[in-house]
Amino acid sequence: xxxxxxxxxxxxxxxxxGVSALVLAALTARAVVASxxxxxxxxxxxxxPTPEAADTNRPQVARSAIGPKERPQAAQGxxxxxx
Amino acid sequence: MFGLSNPQRFMAxxxxxxxxxxxxxxxxxxxxxxxxxxxxxxxxxxDTVRIMFVHVPAAVWGLGAYAALGVSSFFAxxxxxxxxxxxxxxxxxxxxxxxxxxxxxxxxWGQPMWGTWWVWDARLTSVLVLFLFYxxxxxxxxxxxxEQKAGRAAAVLGLVxxxxxxxxxxxxDWWNTLHQPASFLTPGSSGLDPVYLAPFLTMLxxxxxxxxxxxxxxxxxxxxRRRVMTLRARQAQEA
Amino acid sequence: MSRRDLxxxxxxxxxxxxxxxxxxxxxxxxxxGGGGPLLACGFFACLTAILxxxxxxDPRTLGPVAGGVAWLALALASLLSLERLFERDMEDGGLxxxxxxxxxxxxxxxxxxxxxxxxxxxPLALTAPVAALALGLPASLTPLVALTALIGxxxxxxxxxxxAALALGAKRGGLLIAVVVLPLxxxxxxxxxxxxxxxxxxxxxxxxxxxLCAYVLFAAVIAPFAGAAAVRNAQx
Numbered sequence: 001x002x003x004x005x006x007x008x009x010x011x012x013x014x015x016x017x018g019v020s021a022l023v024l025a026a027l028t029a030r031a032v033v034a035s036x037x038x039x040x041x042x043x044x045x046x047x048x049p050t051p052e053a054a055d056t057n058r059p060q061v062a063r064s065a066i067g068p069k070e071r072p073q074a075a076q077g078x079x080x081x082x083x
Numbered sequence: 084m085f086g087l088s089n090p091q092r093f094m095a096x097x098x099x100x101x102x103x104x105x106x107x108x109x110x111x112x113x114x115x116x117x118x119x120x121x122x123x124x125x126x127x128x129x130d131t132v133r134i135m136f137v138h139v140p141a142a143v144w145g146l147g148a149y150a151a152l153g154v155s156s157f158f159a160x161x162x163x164x165x166x167x168x169x170x171x172x173x174x175x176x177x178x179x180x181x182x183x184x185x186x187x188x189x190x191x192w193g194q195p196m197w198g199t200w201w202v203w204d205a206r207l208t209s210v211l212v213l214f215l216f217y218x219x220x221x222x223x224x225x226x227x228x229x230e231q232k233a234g235r236a237a238a239v240l241g242l243v244x245x246x247x248x249x250x251x252x253x254x255x256d257w258w259n260t261l262h263q264p265a266s267f268l269t270p271g272s273s274g275l276d277p278v279y280l281a282p283f284l285t286m287l288x289x290x291x292x293x294x295x296x297x298x299x300x301x302x303x304x305x306x307x308r309r310r311v312m313t314l315r316a317r318q319a320q321e322a
Numbered sequence: 323m324s325r326r327d328l329x330x331x332x333x334x335x336x337x338x339x340x341x342x343x344x345x346x347x348x349x350x351x352x353x354x355g356g357g358g359p360l361l362a363c364g365f366f367a368c369l370t371a372i373l374x375x376x377x378x379x380d381p382r383t384l385g386p387v388a389g390g391v392a393w394l395a396l397a398l399a400s401l402l403s404l405e406r407l408f409e410r411d412m413e414d415g416g417l418x419x420x421x422x423x424x425x426x427x428x429x430x431x432x433x434x435x436x437x438x439x440x441x442x443x444x445p446l447a448l449t450a451p452v453a454a455l456a457l458g459l460p461a462s463l464t465p466l467v468a469l470t471a472l473i474g475x476x477x478x479x480x481x482x483x484x485x486a487a488l489a490l491g492a493k494r495g496g497l498l499i500a501v502v503v504l505p506l507x508x509x510x511x512x513x514x515x516x517x518x519x520x521x522x523x524x525x526x527x528x529x530x531x532x533x534l535c536a537y538v539l540f541a542a543v544i545a546p547f548a549g550a551a552a553v554r555n556a557q558x
Contacts, residue, residue: 002117002120002121003120003121003123003124004120006130006133007130008129009129009130009131009195010130012131012134012191012192012194012195013130013131013133013134013191015191016137016138016187016188016191016192017116017133017134017137019184019187019188020137020141020184020188023180023183023184024112024184024293027176027177027180027297028293028296028297031296031297031300031301031304032300034301034304035300035301035303035304035307038304038307038308038311039304039307041307041311042307042310042311042314045311045314045315045318046314
């Protein structure tokens with residue numbers, strides 16, 4: 001039943017359908033990828049509401065990432081008042 | 084409908100609906116494509132009649148998307164609803180893409196018929212003007228930095244565009260009566276052979292389902308994106 | 323100033339007075355600073371000259387498109403000075419004052435559009451017949467060219483003002499206004515140039531003129547409201 005011989009119009013029919021398929025597929029891909037991206041991001045933020053360590057550009061976050069070992073002030077407290 | 088204007092209710096309602104639409108679109112596209120290529124060629128147009136099955140649905144839904152954009156813009160303006168603004172924005176790219184496809188496939192349909200890659204007849208010219216309306220809308224939205232302001236300005240333009248569209252369409256039709264087009268063979272002007280109805284309607288429904296899926300998905304994405312922005316802003320404040 | 327002047331309370335201008343003041347101010351701004359109305363005419367003349375240079379000076383090619391090209395040039399020339407219609411006032415705070423004043427923002431938009439029509443549309447309506455003649459339009463049609471250009475110019479002014487208001491605060495205002503507004507210019511161009519075409523083939527121009535007037539009225543109603551909404555959005 002499928003007659004795929006388009007001569008002499010093949011050069012018009014196939015590009016029309018081909019480009020249509022491409023564009024629709026691209027639209028779909030874009031929509032789905034964007035949807036997943038933001039869904040993931042939202043889920044991440046809602047599960048873990050504290051400031052993420054991934055945001056290392058902010059000095060406040062970086063400071064807490066260092067930990068007491070490298071921070072002499074905290075280390076001093078760990079050592080005790082005697083020394 | 085106003086029950087849906089609550090974002091949470093909208094998300095809950097469209098959650099199960101959207102995959103159904105995607106599935107429906109895929110199914111209808113498959114069936115439509117098969118029908119389009121199994122139907123016999125037209126005695127006048129030959130196999131190029133198959134281009135109609137991707138050209139007209141694209142044009143129809145390009146217009147439908149603009150209607151969705153315009154109506155959403157109306158609600159965004161009058162009720163100042165963020166969801167309506169998201170809906171307007173979400174309709175723009177798919178609509179413009181569909182319209183561009185209509186132009187491209189229309190050109191391919193016309194070449195074997197009229198011997199030129201473009202014909203300034205009423206229908207193609209109207210589709211071109213619709214495309215220009217989309218471009219203006221997207222350009223305006225993109226050119227204003229403040230998101231809220233961009234949304235409102237775009238809503239005004241969307242609504243003005245929707246009101247102007249029939250007028251412009253009328254003027255193009257009127258213009259067409261002045262200048263007889265070079266060819267009098269306008270595809271589809273002679274009655275459609277009933278054998279072509281099945282593939283045509285299937286593809287029309289397919290494009291519609293696809294637009295609906297694209298549109299709802301984009302609105303849902305936009306809702307999530309805004310929620311993320313709000314959460315991030317709140318975190319930055321608390322930090 | 324004598325004591326008597328200082329003792330008298332200044333009367334508020336009232337609606338008519340406020341309108342006149344704003345209109346005069348707008349015209350001053352539009353026509354001041356070199357050339358006045360001649361600037362738009364100069365632009366129009368350049369466009370008219372470029373066509374034959376681009377397409378050949380054969381009257382057989384130019385003649386049929388003379389009316390259409392005149393209208394194209396009209397539409398483009400009407401885009402001039404739209405960018406600054408609201409932007410100047412927005413930058414120096416004048417827009418806020420206007421918004422608080424006697425006139426509603428809708429009235430302000432209306433008056434600015436009218437001023438645009440007088441400042442740009444009127445001179446163009448006088449130049450267009452000359453240009454059309456130069457391009458080969460039959461002399462008998464020149465009054466019609468002037469009339470349609472005058473009416474169409476009002477349509478361009480209203481729609482243009484709407485575009486200018488929408489693009490307030492946006493980047494690349496001039497081009498953006500053009501992209502937004504030119505599709506909306508299509509009806510007046512079609513009806514106006516169509517009237518010339520009809521007249522050229524001895525057909526009645528009434529319907530075309532009526533449609534042109536209808537468009538202008540339509541634009542005159544929409545532009546103030548939509549434009550005011552856009553201005554408020556850009557301000558707030």
